[in-house]
Amino acid sequence: MNGLEVLALAAAGGVGAGARYTVDAIVMRGRGDAFPAGVLLVNILGSLLFGLITGLGAVLAPVWGGIIGVGLLGGFTTFSAVSLDSVLLAQRGRREWAVVNLAATFVLAVLAAVIGMVVGGLITR
Template sequence: MNLLLVLAGGAVGASCRFLVDRMTSRRLGETLPWGTLTVNVAGSLVLGLLAGLGSALPGWVGVLVGTGFCGALTTYSTFSYETVRLTGDRAYGRLRALLYVTATLVAGLGAAALGWWLGQTL
């Protein structure tokens, strides 16, 4: 049963990641990898919320949403690849990479903390 929950959540999460990446690239351009930043921060918020809610949720929700959906939505490998790719850009590549890493870490940790706080408050 857990495998099916992970598969179902992963299918939705991966689809969302693809759609968010396409939408943000069209609207904000490709100066920075906005899609990956967006899904990683959103996933951090959701995981923080799940952690804050803790045992108030049935275990299958963590498997479906935490492992399946957030596991497929967020992407550390793409974050790493895009950081390295940014450093190779001629005009301000290293600065963009530093900005991208800083924004991802600060926003991701902030979103996780906010999610946890919301979960504790509910």
């Protein structure tokens, strides 16, 4: 990557982080200490889209795969928020929700990535 492409990747990461905040805020509006469904949705959607980008790899220039995948979708998805939300749930006595949050994030995000890769592969055929 050249300097301009790295700058584009960083800018895309900022856009992704802003989009993550917006989606989470919309989903969680008025829900307070509820299950962190906004972050779960962000991670599933981001995994699906990253899988799609990977599946489209044959028709997508590698630099764009990096800018969109690592930059935009890397900024959009968040493992740290899942970790923190799970710890906070456990501290509030909602250990079952903490386990569900971790398991659902892992299983559904991986499944979404697989689906995205399959769809992307079908598109490039």
